[in-house]
Amino acid sequence: MFMICNFFANNSDFCDAEFRNVKTSLSARQSYGDDAIGYVQLRRDSDLCTIKCRVCPEHKVRSKSYSATMIVDEKGGKIVSVECHDCAASTGGCKHSVAFLMWVHRRSEEPSSTDIQCYWKKSKLSQVGTNIKCITTKDLSTVKTQQATQTTLRDDLLSKFLQEATHRGVTNLFLEENIKIIEEHTVGQHKSRLWHELRYGRVTASKAYEVSKCLTSDGSLVAVIMGAKTPDTKAMKRGRVLESKVRVTVEKKLGKKVKFPGWYT
Known part of the structure; x- marks a missing residue:
């Protein structure tokens, strides 16, 4: 993979x-x-x-x-x-x-x-x-959907990852300067192309929890992790519309300037 x-x-x-x-x-x-x-x-x-x-x-x-x-x-x-x-x-x-x-x-x-x-x-x-x-x-499709054994999949994936990382000499690239540059270039969040590229294949805590409960090896959860679009609901649209108004209200309440953040790891 x-x-x-x-x-x-x-x-x-x-x-x-x-x-x-x-x-x-x-x-x-x-x-x-x-x-x-x-x-x-x-x-x-x-x-x-x-x-x-x-x-x-x-x-x-x-x-x-x-x-x-x-x-x-x-x-x-x-x-x-x-x-x-x-x-x-x-x-x-x-x-x-x-x-x-x-x-x-x-x-x-x-x-x-x-x-x-x-x-x-x-x-x-x-x-x-x-x-x-x-x-x-x-x-x-003649292939039957099989339930994935959670422990086996997890151990196998971790083993392959560690072997590949050792073979390729993988080093930690989460440097403070790189994180700062990424944050500056993704201030627009969903409007930024880089923001979408960096989120590709990203496994968040909520996704990790869903993976621990998932029993299918190739379902909608995998598709979402790999970048599939999620339905744009009314609640999501309302949130985008109200976001700027809420920020202004919070600034008045706290008496502080709220910074519009980028993607920060």
């Missing part, structure tokens, strides 16, 4: 404001990728591993599938590139690239078996209207 996060963070195609991490999470979902990916082939050349596939369009399932290529530096533990060659949005990091990337990630986490799974075959989604008459939402 570190490889994927590092790739998204350093690839300008996937950091555009249009994504806001919502489209990314939708494209990465298992229910789409596992049915849309087909004709997968792999080639190893020294330390580089090149993987190619065909991705069936989500809506025009009878049209020609898109070609996608992923290159991984296996020795360095780094994703070099992920590219879709055919769709109109391919130059800006399209959904098919994300779907392919997450498909490979899911396959890498599967336990080894005595039988070799064949991925050089037509995707299930593209078979609609040919081999199969129709496909229902029930049959779209």
Whole structure:
């Protein structure tokens, strides 16, 4: 997972404001990728591993599938590139690239078996209207949702994090000067693009509590942590409207100037 996060963070195609991490999470979902990916082939050349596939369009399932290529530096533990060659949005990091990337990630986490799974075959989604008459939402994904064992997931995640941190020589970057710069550049809070980027993947105390009670491994909680939009309720809109008025009232009551803060860790 570190490889994927590092790739998204350093690839300008996937950091555009249009994504806001919502489209990314939708494209990465298992229910789409596992049915849309087909004709997968792999080639190893020294330390580089090149993987190619065909991705069936989500809506025009009878049209020609898109070609996608992923290159991984296996020795360095780094994703070099992920590219879709055919769709109109391919130059800006399209959904098919994300779907392919997450498909490979899911396959890498599967336990080894005595039988070799064949991925050089037509995707299930593209078979609609040919081999199969129709496909229902029930049959779209054959993977059963399993309840996550909290202790196992927590221990496994912590172990992987510590191993990766040791391997990469991770150091503490929460320096006072960096914190001050971040606070100054995020004074606008939700109006600041940097404010949204810094909150991406952030686990707050309330989120940590929800994680401790969560029993699903890939539900709405994960989507929210990874940047999915939350519904803009009437209460939230009212809070934004009244915020400035409340600040003025508090200043009068306390006789002190209330500073408009940025993002502070």
